[in-house]
Amino acid sequence: MLxxxxxxxxRPVEEFTFLGDASVTRPTTNDPSSMEQWFDYVYLRNNPRGRFEEFAHxxxxxxxxxxxxxxxxTHEVYGAVTARDHARAKGAKA
Ligand SMILES: [Zn+2]
Incomplete structure (x- = not known):
């Protein structure tokens, strides 16, 4: 995979370290009422079939x-952007 x-x-995939789902959003508060959001953010991940965005170093x-x-x-790669550009684009959609 390239x-x-x-x-x-x-570049070949062997040069990259993958760190999981890039679609999750970090909760914006530490308020105790947000514990369920934090649990979801830290522990729960989907295992999608098809198009998937993931962090890579x-x-x-x-x-x-x-x-x-x-x-x-299929392991077809559609593209890669910097995490900063991805966050900016994601913020623009919200
Ligand atoms: Zn590079």
Whole structure:
């Protein structure tokens, strides 16, 4: 599998460390009433079939945090953006 790093170009998957679902949103408060939101954020993950966004660290390259979009069935990679750009785009949608 090849990953299109925005800084380094297309690189082999062995250079990346994957750290899970990029679609979850961190709760914005530490209020005790938000404990259920924190539990969901920390422990609960979906195991989707198909298109999936996940965090990846280019640990064998530029060391940038990325969000890689791929298909979990076919392993086709649709693209990768920096985690910062992904967060900004996600914030713009909210
Ligand atoms: Zn890179």
């Amino acid at each position: 990953i299109p790093c925005p800084h380094c170009g297309t 280019h640990s064998g390259g530029c060391r940038a945090w990325l969000v890689v979009t791929r298909n979990t069935e």
